[in-house]
Amino acid sequence: MTAALGQSARSVLACGEVRTCLLPSFQALDGRAAAQLLRLRADEHVRVSERPTMYALSPEVLTGVDCRLPTSNGSKVRAVGTVIARAALTEGRLLQSTAYFSAPAAGPDTRRPWGQYLVRPGLVEPFGKLPQQATVEGVLRGAGRGELDLGTIAEGLLTQLRRHALLDRRVPFKSRPTHLRWVARRQPEGERASLTNFTVAEGGLRTMELRLPEDVPAAAAAGLCEDLALHDWLLTTVQQMLDNSRIGAADGPSVVEALHPVVVHLLHLWMPRAHVDAALGHLWDVLEEKPGFSRQWEKLSRRIRDRLALQAVTMPHQAFSPR
Amino acid sequence: MLIFAASDKGGTGRSVTSANLAYHRALAGDDVCYLDFDFGSPTAVAVFDVADAREAAEDRGLHAYLIGEVSEPERIDVWAKTEHQVLRDPPPGCGRLVLMPGDVSGGEFATTDDNLRRCVDLLMKLYHEFDLVIVDLSAGRSYAVDMALEATAQPEMSELTARWLVFHRWTRQHVAAAASLVFGRRGIVAGGVHRGHDEEALRGAIRFVRAAVPDPESPLWSQVSPTQSAWMRKTDGDLKQLASTAGIGYSQVLGSVPLEPVLQWREQLITDEDVLDSQIANQETWTALSRLAARLTDDKYWEEA
Structure with a gap:
């Protein structure tokens, strides 16, 4: 049983969505204010680094999900687990939120007690086999109604932050938020990560496909995508x-x-x-x-x-x- | 800037006129977002001629967003999606023109805390993204009007500039009804004050737009008999008197839109081609719309009377 669990927990896919916008504040926030803004959890600190740029990263928050995966071919695959969301603020000016999860190649056919999902934060397990290609395409295309929608989770976090009492809700100029959807297929440990596709679509949408060695955590991929999304927004x-x-x-x-x-x-x-x-x-x-x-x-x-x-x-x- | 478009009754040309204002501002280089809050009868899709895009969006419009069924309302890029030949080729240098449609199946609904929260979030977000956000509200003292008043009364919205346009036709009943919609016992001003608006500020942010106004001096009426002509002038004068008495006189008017068959019958955007090439629309209408569009953000027209 333990071996089976260990097997199913190994992810073959990581997917995420990053939303990037101007912080609705007339003045850029300093490190202390940034830490205050991004304090999503009382039990964990905000990581703030001052060099080479002022960058603050919130602790991760989990969203429990039990719904269908977005698929391009219409196959209905129920999945259960948790999605990680986090927010970052760069130079006290650009606000980003990311929601991402990893998925194993296959999962059990029944829903297990929540505790078992909670011990693997950021893992969403399909019922049965994961239709990998269809899920990749589904995530990049965007979720339909009733499907696991990373954009909703990311936007929800962004909305929550925009309401923060610290912000004066004035912007120095008008600008358009962007969103970047990304998927990373896992490949054997030791191989070099690669970027297979980056597209700029209409409506502020960008999509990106990666290949990620097994030893690189999904959070690192999320960090890369945030960095790209930020510069693309600029x-x-x-x-x-x-x-x-x-x-x-x-x-x-x-x-x-x-x-x-x-x-x-x-x-x-x-x-x-x-x-x-x-x-x-x-x-x-x-x-x-x-x-x-x-x-x-x-x-x-x-x-x-x-x-x-x-x-x-x-x-x-x-x-x-x-x- | 936020512009709320209200009207005393249906059939005032509120939707079609405010859509034309959005169009003019976008042509002038502003990024404009048009929200169809006319929950009972969403018409903006027809006005902007984006039926196919609407179809593709299923029911993911503003109604579904406000009641929490979808996380973001559908956006339709009018320049890219319209089936209107002229609109498909916007001139270089124009701004974005985005429509957020209502839902076909959506009716009126009461304002709950959650709906209100979502409304505030959306208006705030769009305010930070677009130069101009035009919200077309259902006619009369509707839930949409209530929600707009409630949303703009929230403390976090105090930094935003919001202005109100009240459209009415140029008839005795409409003049009276428009005055009552704004100043009546259950009117916009009273409702706004009840929700925490400052009365002076709210009054100062409301202007009237006279729609479908026949101009007795127009060549259109040059063939009428002298008796008719005299009668028209007299009635027009009487109406001006009535409007002034009702508190919606000249100083409260942002502009007038002449009686225009194209607006009345086709309910679509009037393009320069309609005016210059096919000449089905009048130059005066184009000028009036263009003037009105410019005045939306011209503080001179919004100073205390």
Whole structure:
């Protein structure tokens, strides 16, 4: 029995969803305030690191689930277990929440007492065999009604945090949240983790597929995905602000006004793989190669600085004077 | 900014006019989200011509969200999903135009704490994402109006700028009904104060929009007999007098939309093509909508009278 349990607990798949948004606070939070915000549990501390960027990670909270898995082929597989949710705040400015779980290749055909699920946090066991490919596609496509919806859990946590009394609920500029859905297939220990797919879809959706060695915990994959989601949000948001017609066609102080929030709140946030597990850091190289995240960021920041410089040259007196 | 669109009765053109305002603002470069809170009879899907997208979304609209059946209401990207030929090619530089549809099967429902919580969360989130959030409320003193008043009265919403447009037609009954909807004993102001709104602030955030107003000077009526013409002018003057007495006179009006067959019959967005190419819609209507759209955020029109 023990052996059977041990066998079934080994996961073949990890899935998650990250939501990224601007913290609804006019001022960025400092480390202490960040720790206060992310204190989701009284019994565990918030991890705050100040170097190389200010980054706070909440303790994990569990959500018990007993529902169908999202599947692309319509097969109805009931699954029971717990989903882990956690939140992170970067530089007191960007708020993220992640919900993720791991699944074994097969599970028992009956539901067991809760205690047995609780001792394996973050594991969701299917009734019978896990339809791996269909689940991967189902998770990436998004859950239907009545299916295990990671987005709901992540969004629920985000909503809870947005309501926190610490926040003044004012934003320095308007921005669009993004969500990244990810799946990681397990592969034998010792092989190198790899990134097999990253897509940018409409409506702020991104999807990502990974291969993850068995010895790398799912939390590390969640951390990598949070890091990617954060930088993708930065690129998307700044690009959108630059594309906005009012900046493109604008002239005079309105350019300064429009670019001001980018300079004050966003430009310094670029710091890829600052908090990514060492076993996964190299996956960034793939994205740096193509499409070239940092190259694009370089280009965007240069464009902004050039615009501002041009403004200062053409109108040295008005450009930066208070209006 | 949050804009709530209310009306005294059905048939005032509230939905179609506010949808056109959303369209104009998006054309001008704003990111706009339009919420169909007309729970009894959601019409925005028809106005934006996104029936297929609505079909694909099943019943995951605002109604299902507010009663807690889905975690997020469906969003429809109007530029991408509309079946309207002209809207499919928005000009460069325009902002996003997103519709959150109601549910076909959803009716009116009472405001519970949970519904209210979800409503506040949603409005807050959209406020931080979009330049303009337009909420189309069911006609009359409906649950949707109650929920909007209740939501905006919550302390965490105090930082948000919310404004109210009350649409009414240019007739004796409608003028009286609109005044009563706002200032009556069970009106919006009284209901808002009851929920914790500051009366002065709430009054200052409400403006009226006169819809389907026949302009006696318009070339449309140039062929009528002198008697008719004189009568029209007199009636128009009487109505102005009546509106003024009822407290919804000139200073409380954000703008008027002329009587426009295209708005009345087709209930769709009026595009520049309708005005310039096919010329089925009047230039005056386009100008009026454009003016009204600009005034939504022009503080000059929202100062104390």
